[in-house]
Amino acid sequence: MEDVSRRKFMKLSGAATLAALAFPAGILAGCGSPQTQSSNKESDKKEFVIGVIGAMTGASAQLGNNAKYGTTIAVEEINAKGGINGVPIRLVIRDDEADPTKSLSLARELVTKEKIDAFIGPTNTTCAKAIQPYLNQNKIIHLNGGCTGAALINEKEFPYSFRTHINDRDQAIFMVKRAVNKGRQKIAMVHDTSALGSGAKADMEAAFKQMGKQPAVDCSYNVGDVDMLPVARKIKDAQCDSALFFTLGVDGAQISKALEKLDYLPPKIELHGYTSVGQPAYRDLAGSAANGTLVNTPTKCTYKENEPLPARQAALVKAFEDKFGAKVTNEIIFATAVSFYDCAYIIKEGVEKNKSYEADKIKGAIESITNYDGANSNYKFGPDKHDGNDPSQLSVGLVTKYTKGMFQLVE
Amino acid sequence: MFQALESGMVMGSIYALLALAINIIYSTTGIINFAHGEIVMLGAMFALTFIVTSGIPFLLGLILTCITVAIVAVILYYCTVRPFGDKLGNSLGWLMATLGAGIVFTNIAMLVFGTQPKAFPPIGGSELVKIFGIKLLPHDIWVLVITLLIALFFNVVLGKTILGNAIKATSFSHSVTKLMGISSQKIVLTCFAMSGIIAAIAGILISPITFVGPQMTATIGLKGFGAAIIGGVGNSKGAFAGGLLLGILEALAMTQVTPGYKDAIAFLIMIIAISIKPEGIFGVAYEKKV
Amino acid sequence: MGWHMKRKYNKEQTLIIVLGVLVLIGFLAGPAAGSYFLRLLSLALIYLIITTGLNIVAGYAGQVSLGQAGLYAIGAYTGGILAVKLDMSFWVCLPAAMAVAGICGFIVGIPTLRVSGHYLALVTIGVGVIVEKLLVEWVPLTGGPGGISVPLIEMGGQPLSETQVYYLFLVICLLVLWLVKNIMKSPVGRAFSAIRDNEIAAGCMGINIMGYKLMAFVLSAVLAGLAGCLYTFLSSYISPDTFTFNLSVFFLLTIIIGGQGTMAGPIIGTLLLTILPEYLQALEQYRLIVYGLLMIVVVIGLPYGISGAIIRKFPKLIEEQKPEKIEADPIVDKQKSNENNTLLVLENVTKRFGGLNAIQNMSLTVKKGSVHSLIGPNGAGKSTMINIITGVYKPNEGRVVFNGQEINNIKPYKIALAGISRTFQSVQVFGKISVLENIMVGHHGQYRSNLFDYTFKSGRGRKEEKLTRERAWALLKMVGLEDRASEFADSLSAGQQRFLEIARALAMEPDLLLLDEPAAGLNEVEIRYLAHIIEQIKSKGITILLIEHHIDFVMDISDSITVLNFGKKLAEGTPMEIQGNQEVIEAYLGKNEVVEAC
Incomplete structure (x- = not known):
């Protein structure tokens, strides 16, 4: 009836290229698939594969580097000493650019193509939300080293997910408690509008409620905002004597500088930041405005005034510098990087305890770890406690007094 | 309120600086350089390397930065604009090419300079001064003054000099310019180099405010583009006014609403401005000739 | 009556049809390649729908849109919110997402009628940014920056398996391609192309420019909404982090590389850009540099995209079959008896x-x-x-x-x-x-x-x-x-x-x-x-x-x-x-x- 349409053929002509493209990829993917369930036999295990996903490019690149550096060093150490259970570890690292869609695609790639036995990461809370259901459905042991959103760890919903880094809720409770106990009257909550910041806001509000107090003012801003005067003004107008900073390093620095413009810095107000305020960016960028700012830090990653760094941490710093260059401590948060480092060791513990690669056995083994001496903290896990860290491991350091990414202990 | 106005004017000046450079390229080639934000970032990176890291004196460092960035801008022209020849107006190619160049610049900067933002000393020191009851950095005043000077310079150059006429002729038609004995190629190159120089200056002016990092101009770049369009592309008075207006409106809006809506409001202002007066504040509407 | 005849294909056209069928078989066999590849293919189908929509407005009607991720987000969130807050099934969410996105596309289209070129680029970028910020800030509705988790697609009380979801998407996608093809080879599609090539001449041909531009925006928005809703149910989790300006650039890049204004363009572009990142992962931190360079090289080297280049190389592919006999009267007789002189x-x-x-x-x-x-x-x-x-x-x-x-x-x-x-x-x-x-x-x-x-x-x-x-x-x-x-x-x-x-x-x-x-x-x-x-x-x-x-x-x-x-x-x-x-x-x-x- 109808004659040939040229658009039809435009479409069809495309098909040629498309076929050329689709087929190699199809074959590639096809190759990997048939032997899906075969290689998990205990005896003939050739390698133990750990997958890592983090944002190594884009705005949160620093977070991904924590993960990359921490896990790399740990895996090299473990392999040098004979691997896990006598099997070498192969580390597969992927960059998700902080995009949940990419994160989930990559997680699937790691699970189905790389056949990972365990997973460490990711570095952004929304990415973790996107991939955790998938990892748990596929019974992949998942160690979270740096996503601090409290709700991510849920023993019922995500039975195979564990965390080494101290979470936001614990930090919020720690900070609010401390401020209230110190007798601060007007406390400001400062946080960004990202998933992390808005989660922290809820955590802080809950902590205030627990302490029977109200925050004086709630200040929010966009990640990357340059003009922070509105935030600073809000804090000053409310005449706050304490501000709790749930901010990334750069944003925190902008706020401190804005406070400086309004002449409202310590000792007029106490600034207390959560672990990310320890990013080198904060002290470098805020300059004189950073003086006196306090920051949460794992007790293990601190040093006392006029004393050298703890030996274990100093050795790790050396390992980082040898592998990634002398300036590496400026590119990572030391405590977070070693939190990822600990992830690899926790997996090792879990496997070697029962000498089994089966997810349920590893899970049980990790849950039975009650006092693991990690580089970041001492961890205590349990069947109802997949968050291995807790506020008892936390101290307060002085942002401006630091050596190799570790802070001088204040209290 | 006044403090908000002041910081609005500083941000506005920065938008205006970006808009001015976007304009000068638009006026000869008819394209919007979507990589301009990244070029400003490179300016800041080079300035940091020359002035802070290598300790070259400020003025010499400034000149070096201007030269380097001008070269980068010219390279950008050869790689992303020139290949399209005279068919620029009808294709989306340049848009994607400049966006692609932006991605390349950002990621190269990340590799070379690292992802960690760095501080840059403000011009005039970091001591705050008090004027009319508000505290500000001498740097803020420098930003305003230098932007104004550059805008005036362009107004004079484009309005009253031979170069200005040549630029106008080039924007009218490349072949006509050739007939007039002007090399349109040279004019376009000059304009790209000039945009590079302004980008270098903008980079140095922005650095103490945003800090120096690969992402420093991620949103500022788009707003500079918006400022140029609000003012009417190809018009230096408009770029200056558009930039300031955007900065001030943004800062004032922030005293009223949640900061989360800041960028949304900035873009809403732009969309409304464009819908009401598509030719821009200072633009002139033409009847299309058939 | 007329010239009834069977379709005849020349050699090139036949070759393409064979290849097209092979690709379709490749898609049908997709699930055999494993879970990871299945997800890539499912994403490719979703991207194919949205880029086909973008191709209508940007490729055929010539109106640049750098805010397509915003409309995509509107579809995704409409689906997600209805599914979670009102407990609606996928089958209700899908048309609702299309309708809401279509209405938003209409609203977006209105200011764009007055502007074109760079102005249009800015307006659409602005729309993308505004939507992104709304997703973050309008917490009670959107769940804020943390996003929302969405249940799986159900049919008869049973959740569909991944493979079933994939085939469902494949059917929807083929349907979309067929319908869009019908529109694009109709007077509507020709009107879009006419507006793109010459707005004034198009107006003088009796084409309502404003109306058709709006229609292009609405059509593309409806498809963006459809794709967004599918994405929601594929991923079971959505957050504002997904719907960024970069995604809009990616969509536009897809059709530019594939070839704007051809049905094949989005297909080629989507397949290329979904599979390419696979190979780029090995480049680690150099990956985005290579991606950026590819963007530049491709738009310069292939100004009409891949399908455009193929068509120009093998013009026989789009040969209009000349009828054997041309009998119709070219000019309609206007000699009516009318007193008015x-x-x-x-x-x-x-x-x-x-x-x-x-x-x-x-x-x-x-x-x-x-x-x-x-x-x-x-x-x-x-x-x-x-x-x-x-x-x-x-x-x-x-x-x-x-x-x-x-x-x-x-x-x-x-x-x-x-x-x-x-x-x-x-x-x-x-x-x-x-x-x-x-x-x-x-x-x-x-x-x-x-x-x-x-x-x-x-x-x-x-x-x-x-x-x-x-x-x-x-x-x-x-x-x-x-x-x-x-x-x-x-x-x-x-x-x-x-x-x-x-x-x-x-x-x-x-x-x-x-x-x-x-x-x-x-x-x-x-x-x-x-x-x-x-x-x-x-x-x-x-x-x-x-x-x-x-x-x-x-x-x-x-x-x-x-x-x-x-x-x-x-x-x-x-x-x-x-x-x-x-x-x-x-x-x-x-x-x-x-x-x-x-």
Whole structure:
């Protein structure tokens, strides 16, 4: 009836290229698939594969580097000493650019193509939300080293997910408690509008409620905002004597500088930041405005005034510098990087305890770890406690007094 | 309120600086350089390397930065604009090419300079001064003054000099310019180099405010583009006014609403401005000739 | 009745069909490749839907959109919110997401009607940013930056498996491609391309530019909403982090690499850009640099995208099959018995540009069925007259009456639909569609079918399309271009483009045909041919208003002539009268010279 349409053929002509493209990829993917369930036999295990996903490019690149550096060093150490259970570890690292869609695609790639036995990461809370259901459905042991959103760890919903880094809720409770106990009257909550910041806001509000107090003012801003005067003004107008900073390093620095413009810095107000305020960016960028700012830090990653760094941490710093260059401590948060480092060791513990690669056995083994001496903290896990860290491991350091990414202990 | 106005004017000046450079390229080639934000970032990176890291004196460092960035801008022209020849107006190619160049610049900067933002000393020191009851950095005043000077310079150059006429002729038609004995190629190159120089200056002016990092101009770049369009592309008075207006409106809006809506409001202002007066504040509407 | 025939494919076309079938088989066999590849393919199907939609607005209608991720997000969140907050099933969420996104597309479309080019880019970027911020800030509705988790697709109380979801998406995607293809090869698709290639000419073909631009925006938004909703149910988790400016750039890049304005473009682009990142992962931190460089290299090396390059290399792929017999009558007979003898009247029309009077106090009467010529030196205001009559310019004073109806204040497309068609002094063909389609665009105003007819290929739509095609072939044959029917119109020579314009104008079945210097640039043979065609047109009762500099030509074919000079009427009369008019001779040749010099 109808004659040939040229658009039809435009479409069809495309098909040629498309076929050329689709087929190699199809074959590639096809190759990997048939032997899906075969290689998990205990005896003939050739390698133990750990997958890592983090944002190594884009705005949160620093977070991904924590993960990359921490896990790399740990895996090299473990392999040098004979691997896990006598099997070498192969580390597969992927960059998700902080995009949940990419994160989930990559997680699937790691699970189905790389056949990972365990997973460490990711570095952004929304990415973790996107991939955790998938990892748990596929019974992949998942160690979270740096996503601090409290709700991510849920023993019922995500039975195979564990965390080494101290979470936001614990930090919020720690900070609010401390401020209230110190007798601060007007406390400001400062946080960004990202998933992390808005989660922290809820955590802080809950902590205030627990302490029977109200925050004086709630200040929010966009990640990357340059003009922070509105935030600073809000804090000053409310005449706050304490501000709790749930901010990334750069944003925190902008706020401190804005406070400086309004002449409202310590000792007029106490600034207390959560672990990310320890990013080198904060002290470098805020300059004189950073003086006196306090920051949460794992007790293990601190040093006392006029004393050298703890030996274990100093050795790790050396390992980082040898592998990634002398300036590496400026590119990572030391405590977070070693939190990822600990992830690899926790997996090792879990496997070697029962000498089994089966997810349920590893899970049980990790849950039975009650006092693991990690580089970041001492961890205590349990069947109802997949968050291995807790506020008892936390101290307060002085942002401006630091050596190799570790802070001088204040209290 | 006044403090908000002041910081609005500083941000506005920065938008205006970006808009001015976007304009000068638009006026000869008819394209919007979507990589301009990244070029400003490179300016800041080079300035940091020359002035802070290598300790070259400020003025010499400034000149070096201007030269380097001008070269980068010219390279950008050869790689992303020139290949399209005279068919620029009808294709989306340049848009994607400049966006692609932006991605390349950002990621190269990340590799070379690292992802960690760095501080840059403000011009005039970091001591705050008090004027009319508000505290500000001498740097803020420098930003305003230098932007104004550059805008005036362009107004004079484009309005009253031979170069200005040549630029106008080039924007009218490349072949006509050739007939007039002007090399349109040279004019376009000059304009790209000039945009590079302004980008270098903008980079140095922005650095103490945003800090120096690969992402420093991620949103500022788009707003500079918006400022140029609000003012009417190809018009230096408009770029200056558009930039300031955007900065001030943004800062004032922030005293009223949640900061989360800041960028949304900035873009809403732009969309409304464009819908009401598509030719821009200072633009002139033409009847299309058939 | 007509020329019934079976489709015949040439060698290239057959090869492509075979490859296309192979690809389809590849997609059907997709699940065999494992879970990871399944997700990539599912994502590819979703991206294919949204880029096909983007291709409508950016590729066919030529309106850049850098905010498609915003509309995608609206679809995704509409689906997600309905599923979570109101506990609705996938089957309700899907149409709802399409409707909400469509409405948003309409709203986005409104400011874009006033602007184009860079302005449009900025407006659409702004829309993307605004949506992104709303997702973050409107916490009670969107769940804020943390996003929302969404249940799986259910059918009969059972959640679908991944493979079932994939096949569901594949069916939806194929359906979308088929429907979009139907629209794009209908008058609607041609109208989009016409607007893209030449907005003014499109308006003069009776195409409602605003309406079609809005329609393109709404269609693309509906598809973005559909894709977004599918994404929600594929991922079971959505957060604002996904819907960024970079994603909008990715979508636009997809169609640019694949080839804008072709159905194959989004398919090639999507497959390439979904699979390419696989290979790029190995580059680690250099990956995005390579991605950026590829962007630059591809847009420079393949300005028409991959499908465009293939079509240009193998033009036989898009060959229009020439009917064996062309029998239709190219020109519709307009000889109706009507007492009213005047067709067009201009009364005291004045048009000023700045301070200059291009036309001053001009009055003109054109008799039905006549060939009326306007002559005069350059700058006399002849083309301005035509532009006023067709509504491209609005007169400052005076009125224009056509067939008893005042037309000086209505839009060009309505004037065209009223029965006035034209050619342009500098030819204005639709360069990037075929010669045959150019003529079919001319027929735009004659269709009675609606979007529904085109989308679902109703009998009425098909019948009209067939008639149009037959008429178009007849017109092509009349102007001697039937052997170049499949070529892009801008590959024709200037003279051929002039004939194409005339054929296109005749396809509008006008009462009044305005020819603006049709003989400019033609050689002697061609001019004779043109005269022959004009005779033919006249014999069908179509009135012609002609602007021409070739005096002999004008004298030969005109019934009456009006001479203009400096925007004023100098003389009017039959060719004989004008030839003897001293004032005219002076205006043209200066004093004491002879007419023969022309």
